[in-house]
Amino acid sequence: MLQGPSAEHWLGTDTLGRDVLSRMLYGISPTASGAAQALIVFLALGIPLGVIAGYRGGLADQVISRVADLALSIPPIIIVLVVIVVSAGRPVAAMASLGVLGAPGLIRVVRAASAAVRDELFVTAAKVSGVSQLRIMRTHVLRRIRGPVVVQASLFGGVALLFQAGLSFLGLLDPDRPTWGAIMGEASTVITQSQWLLIPPGVAITLTVLALGFLGDAVRDASADTDAVATAKASREAASPRTSTATSAALPDPSDYVLSVRELHVHTTSGVPLITDISFDLAAGETVGLVGESGCGKSITALAVLGLTPGGIRIAGGGVYFDGTDLVAGGEAAYRRIRGSGLGYISQDPMAALDPVHTVGSHLNEVLKLRGVGSSAARRERALELLSQVHIADPQRVLKSYPHQISGGMAQRISIAIALAGRPRVLVADEPTTALDVTVQSEILSLLHELQETTGLALLLITHDWGVVADICDRAVVMYAGDVVEVAPAHTVFTAPTHPYTAALLAADPSIEHSGRLPTLPGRVPAPGLWPQGCRFAARCRLATEACSEARVPLIKTSEALSRCLHTDLLKLEKRA
Numbered sequence: 001m002l003q004g005p006s007a008e009h010w011l012g013t014d015t016l017g018r019d020v021l022s023r024m025l026y027g028i029s030p031t032a033s034g035a036a037q038a039l040i041v042f043l044a045l046g047i048p049l050g051v052i053a054g055y056r057g058g059l060a061d062q063v064i065s066r067v068a069d070l071a072l073s074i075p076p077i078i079i080v081l082v083v084i085v086v087s088a089g090r091p092v093a094a095m096a097s098l099g100v101l102g103a104p105g106l107i108r109v110v111r112a113a114s115a116a117v118r119d120e121l122f123v124t125a126a127k128v129s130g131v132s133q134l135r136i137m138r139t140h141v142l143r144r145i146r147g148p149v150v151v152q153a154s155l156f157g158g159v160a161l162l163f164q165a166g167l168s169f170l171g172l173l174d175p176d177r178p179t180w181g182a183i184m185g186e187a188s189t190v191i192t193q194s195q196w197l198l199i200p201p202g203v204a205i206t207l208t209v210l211a212l213g214f215l216g217d218a219v220r221d222a223s224a225d226t227d228a229v230a231t232a233k234a235s236r237e238a239a240s241p242r243t244s245t246a247t248s249a250a251l252p253d254p255s256d257y258v259l260s261v262r263e264l265h266v267h268t269t270s271g272v273p274l275i276t277d278i279s280f281d282l283a284a285g286e287t288v289g290l291v292g293e294s295g296c297g298k299s300i301t302a303l304a305v306l307g308l309t310p311g312g313i314r315i316a317g318g319g320v321y322f323d324g325t326d327l328v329a330g331g332e333a334a335y336r337r338i339r340g341s342g343l344g345y346i347s348q349d350p351m352a353a354l355d356p357v358h359t360v361g362s363h364l365n366e367v368l369k370l371r372g373v374g375s376s377a378a379r380r381e382r383a384l385e386l387l388s389q390v391h392i393a394d395p396q397r398v399l400k401s402y403p404h405q406i407s408g409g410m411a412q413r414i415s416i417a418i419a420l421a422g423r424p425r426v427l428v429a430d431e432p433t434t435a436l437d438v439t440v441q442s443e444i445l446s447l448l449h450e451l452q453e454t455t456g457l458a459l460l461l462i463t464h465d466w467g468v469v470a471d472i473c474d475r476a477v478v479m480y481a482g483d484v485v486e487v488a489p490a491h492t493v494f495t496a497p498t499h500p501y502t503a504a505l506l507a508a509d510p511s512i513e514h515s516g517r518l519p520t521l522p523g524r525v526p527a528p529g530l531w532p533q534g535c536r537f538a539a540r541c542r543l544a545t546e547a548c549s550e551a552r553v554p555l556i557k558t559s560e561a562l563s564r565c566l567h568t569d570l571l572k573l574e575k576r577a
């Protein structure tokens with residue numbers, strides 16, 4: 001009796017000389033079945049009631065939500081103890097009552113997730129096609145909410161196991177069965193003679209509860225990735241009839257570039273297109289300027305490239321290839337692998353990008369830790385090196401400074417240092433100088449240019465400023481109303497633009513020399529969803545003809561550029577004249 005671990009009894013023996021390992025293994029069945037009973041009731045009540053409340057709304061929602069709120073205020077342990085007394089200690093009754101009392105938590109989560117799916121376009125389409133409400137809930141809604149359900153189920157599984165172990169420990173549930181809790185209860189009676197007996201059930205319970213939590217997260221992530229792949233594939237199939245073959249034929253192979261965007265479509269979740277059929281490439285060490293008026297979709301394109309589209313917006317088709325691998329098809333996991341180490345980002349407002357309650361050192365320390373820089377001394381050394389790389393004069397002092405203690409230009413340098421911490425190969429810079437004063441603007445641009453030359457970084461630069469394109473860009477991608485209308489080497493954009501929109505933007509640029517009044521571009525960019533079916537610029541274009549409004553214009557290859565215009569020849573003649 002009460003032997004410690006040995007070759008014969010790996011986990012020792014108990015108070016009656018029985019092998020603890022055998023009892024622990026036997027105990028899996030009653031312990032797990034107790035937790036499973038509670039879990040089954042939890043899911044059987046929580047999912048259907050949550051879906052009905054979220055999807056149907058109205059009175060059903062009000063009744064279910066109120067009852068759930070009331071039930072949440074009842075302490076489960078008291079009810080479970082009462083059930084044990086009334087049912088004369090029947091484990092099934094006790095665990096089922098725990099399931100009932102836990103279900104309101106699940107109802108709330110499922111309700112919120114189902115309500116979000118209710119307004120999706122595919123649900124409306126299913127309704128329009130005459131699919132029954134029950135079938136929509138089963139096939140569309142349930143599929144979309146499985147992520148939160150898996151997480152809730154794994155968390156509740158852990159709680160149920162602890163409850164079951166606790167009640168068995170107290171001898172309230174079938175004390176003769178060797179559940180892990182009962183083994184622990186028995187161990188507590190001989191704690192003065194042997195403490196070892198507490199360890200096997202204690203460790204088994206702890207590890208199982210932790211494993212359930214990890215399992216839930218892993219299953220949720222895996223299913224999210226599968227969903228992303230399925231959505232991307234479905235969207236690509238849906239988008240393919242709209243994709244002009246002329247566009248595809250004119251585009252090079254993504255594996256030749258560090259970053260390639262191919263036929264990218266981004267929509268709001270209600271189905272309004274924000275950018276359509278966006279394609280361009282970025283070679284290692286190259287700077288590409290993304291230009292266009294406000295509202296043309298430059299920032300949305302940048303965020304989609306980074307896989308960071310804000311809530312209410314989703315990638316509806318196409319691909320973002322990093323080193324030839326499609327990140328959109330790879331889902332969030334693929335983006336996570338590349339963000340920071342492959343793709344860096346600096347935003348318009350450097351102050352907003354820094355957390356005011358953390359010092360510069362703590363910002364850098366955090367990203368360096370994420371990038372696996374081991375010791376804190378190594379991280380500090382690398383942080384100082386990064387600050388020197390972005391030409392911060394007194395890095396030791398700046399490391400200790402808070403964002404409010406530094407200037408805007410310095411904050412942008414720090415943002416760049418943070419972005420460089422993962423040694424990215426592509427840096428996406430969304431109007432990095434807009435919030436800075438003119439003198440600092442040119443310093444930041446020269447810094448970016450210098451970093452690019454010293455580190456071979458490829459730069460995707462979003463800008464309104466043709467001067468910036470002229471100074472540091474190799475190529476320009478001109479966007480108009482969610483479309484790429486021209487892609488050309490920077491020098492030819494200025495000398496021979498191939499799209500009337502580019503020509504009009506350049507003509508209206510105050511930084512370029514003009515004789516007489518500065519020409520303006522009449523009208524404004526049409527809002528998403530209000531784009532005409534043909535050329536989106538036609539209403540503002542001097543060269544527009546009927547043909548421009550008939551059908552969507554593909555990107556047409558000219559000698560040096562790609563242009564979405566039917567009148568590139570006319571434009572060339574005008575320029576010569």
Ligand SMILES: Nc1ncnc2c1ncn2[C@@H]1O[C@H](COP(=O)(O)OP(=O)(O)OP(=O)(O)O)[C@@H](O)[C@H]1O
Binds near residue numbers: 268274297311527528
């Ligand atoms: N979260 C959002 N929800 C719905 N529409 C949005 C959202 N964010 C942007 N849009 C719309 O998408 C279009 C493109 O916006 P985007 O910010 O990409 O333009 P932009 O070219 O970067 O403009 P700017 O130069 O002013 O930053 C705009 O019509 C904008 O109103």
